[in-house]
Amino acid sequence: MDYTISKSISFVESDKHLLLLNLKDNRYYSLDELGSMILTMIHTGEKQNRIINEIIAKYEVDYDTAVLDYNNFCKELYRKGLLV
Amino acid sequence: MSIYKRIINPLFNEKILTIMSVITGVLSAVLNLSRPILFGLIVDSLIVGKHERLVYLIIIYAFSWVFTWSLSILVQYLCSKVSQKILMDLRNKVFAHYLALPFIKVENIKQGKMESIIMSDLPGWTNIYGTVLAQVVHSIAQLIGAVIAMSNVNVYLTIIIIPFLVLSFIIPWFMRKKLQKISYDTQESKANTLEGLTGMIQGIQDLISLSKETWGKKIFKNSTQRIYHNEIKQDILSSYLRISGSISETAAYILILSVGSILIYHGEIAIGELITVLATIELLFYPVRSAGELFGSIQYSIGAASRVWEFLDIPIKTNDTNPTSSFEFENVNFNYSIEKQTLTDITFSVNHGELIVVVGESGSGKSTLLKLIAGLYTPTDGTIRYFNDDIVGKKAVVWQEPFLYNVPLRENLSFNASFNEGEINLKVKELNLDMLINSLPEKYNTIVRNNGGNFSGGQKRRLAILRAILLNPNLLILDEPTGGLDKANKIVINTEISKTENVTRIVSTHDYDIAERADRVIVLANGKIVEMGEPKKLLAVKGAFFKLFFNNKGD
Incomplete structure (x- = not known):
């Protein structure tokens, strides 16, 4: 499934992580390297397949693991209202 | 006469x-x-x-x-x-x-x-x-x-x-x-x-x-x-x-x-x-x-x-300022000319060993503030007080466009002071400069030409930071040290700045990376301090600091 970033989300990237702020509830979230990569790619409009391929290439995992990680991460963010 | x-x-x-x-x-x-x-x-x-x-x-x-x-x-x-x-x-x-x-x-x-x-x-x-x-x-x-x-x-x-x-x-x-x-x-x-x-x-x-x-x-x-x-x-x-x-x-x-x-x-x-x-x-x-x-x-x-x-006949400066690692600004104003005030009513203090990051849009007065801290300018009004007189004031500065002189690299780094190659090589590695130094025809004895024209902007910046660190300062001033650098070099420099201990570090930047590591952030706008405090606390108020760095301001 393809996601987009919620309009209530504001973020800034640093060399260590990606810092997210949900403007609706004023809660900050810090994403690790993989999370930062996925969210940045979603922000630039990349499709699911492209993101999964990038995870496979960068972290040398199999396809199923990459899909699982991607889905788990996005569902969590969707549940928190950070992705739509 | x-x-x-x-x-x-x-x-x-x-x-x-x-x-x-x-x-x-x-x-x-x-x-x-x-x-x-x-x-x-x-x-x-x-x-x-x-x-x-x-x-x-x-x-x-x-x-x-x-x-x-x-x-x-x-x-x-x-x-x-x-x-x-x-x-x-x-x-x-x-x-x-x-x-x-x-x-x-x-x-x-x-x-x-x-x-x-x-x-x-x-x-x-x-x-x-x-x-x-x-x-x-x-x-x-x-x-x-x-x-x-x-x-x-x-x-x-x-x-x-x-x-x-x-x-x-x-x-x-x-x-x-x-x-x-x-x-x-x-x-x-x-x-x-x-x-x-x-x-x-x-x-x-x-x-x-x-x-x-x-x-x-x-x-x-x-x-x-x-x-x-x-x-x-x-x-x-x-x-x-x-x-x-x-x-x-x-x-x-x-x-x-x-x-x-x-x-x-x-x-x-x-x-x-x-x-x-x-x-x-x-x-x-x-x-x-x-x-x-x-x-x-x-x-x-x-x-x-x-x-x-x-x-x-141009009068020379009357007193030499020797900045120390802890100081305070009290109602400092500064202007280059009568028509335009560059900095207005600047008040803040810095303790020894703190990492202070100055942020703001281009032209907000960051570099001018750094020049005042470095003692290059004197306030038009107000007072700058330096403390810790017992610690010999030893400042080092890296400006946005650092200059490398037309002398051997060794002299550029040490200004003819003693040069302990073993000690320096450690810092060279930390700043990711070892490959560069080893690639030079005569290593540290290579003559730098044309203001370091044979080095890239990032290499020059890292060499200037190395030079500053080798001075063993207790006050380190860095003006946009990562401006225009790639991510890898930014990480190298930011890591070096944040891990340098027992040294007061004043850094002006447009990068969030170093700002979030600061003990305190000073936010300048139109020559005035509009926000000041720990980065986390500033993020919580979603004020000027937040608006400078976050992509969606929620306006």
Whole structure:
């Protein structure tokens, strides 16, 4: 499934992580390297397949693991209202 | 102090050399004067047939030339030594004055002005102590000697010459202001050309890549045209002075020849006496003949010296600020000019070892604030207090565009202080510079050319940070240390800054990476502090700090 970033989300990237702020509830979230990569790619409009391929290439995992990680991460963010 | 006093002043520091130059100059002039007298005696001996005396006189005549040549070389050597010594001292004085100026004045000095003062104006000025000093000493001694010698030969003929001599001196004297002005203009146009050329050379990359060579050529041509016109004006005025001297001399010569012939005809003087007088006129008018050139040179020197004095009269800074690692700003205002206030009511304090990050849009006053902290500027109003006086203030600064000097890399990093390669190699590795250093043909001994033109922007920045860290500072100021760098280099630099312990670090930046690691962040907008505090707390209020970095402001 393809996601987009919620309009209530504001973020800034640093060399260590990606810092997210949900403007609706004023809660900050810090994403690790993989999370930062996925969210940045979603922000630039990349499709699911492209993101999964990038995870496979960068972290040398199999396809199923990459899909699982991607889905788990996005569902969590969707549940928190950070992705739509 | 009058300009003439100021011109003579440097000679007082070279008393012995100057006195020796004057004595040898006078001796040389006396020898010059002896020749027409000898010549007259030789003619008289020839007429009366005293051959033995004639031989002696010819030998003395020949020796007088040998002595003259020897003294001439000696005079030139001494005068050259005087002028070169004065030039060397003045160059050092000018550079020391430049370094002692308030930084704001240094920033306002036109591009190329220092080069033009040191390499063009100063030699133009001190030329007076070399060739001109020799010429003046020689001329004055010769003039006085010739008048005395001539009056001993024939008082009547000497009196006839005096009005012509006076006239020859009066004309250049009245023209001196005009010549001084033209000389100043010539020197000014030369300096402007040099200043413009320096700017063009520095901006050559933009000029060529924007294909604006025609514009560059036009600007340069205009400035060379100004030199051309001023030089011609100066040459014409100098030759006018030369000719006026020559006319007086010729008139005096003709008059003496006529009056002398009449006197010989009436048997009142001998032929040898007239020949002596005629030959002495040559020596008498030598100073007059060279008066034009002499005046030209003196006025040229005054013109050049005036530009140097204008610079030396800029007041130096009254007190040296030595920033320490903890300090406070209280209601500090700063402005470059009366019209525009750059920083307004800045109040904050810094404790030893803190990492303070200054953020704000471009033009918000970040670099100005850093220059105040570094002690380069002094506040227009308000107070900066430095604490921890017991810790010797040792600051190191890395500006946005760091400069690498045209010396070996080793010297660029250490400024000739001790250089422990083993210790330095550790820092080199941390800053990811080891591959670069190893790739250099002579490692640390490689000469850096053209302000580090053979290094990339990132490499130069990291080398400058290395240089700053090697100074073991307790106050480290970094102006946009990661600006324009790739992510990998940003991480290297940010890690180095944040892990440097027991050092107060003041960093201006546009990067969130280093801002989030700060103990405190100062947010500037339009020269005012609009927010200050820990980055987490500032994020919580979603104010100016948040708006600077987060992509969606939620407006």
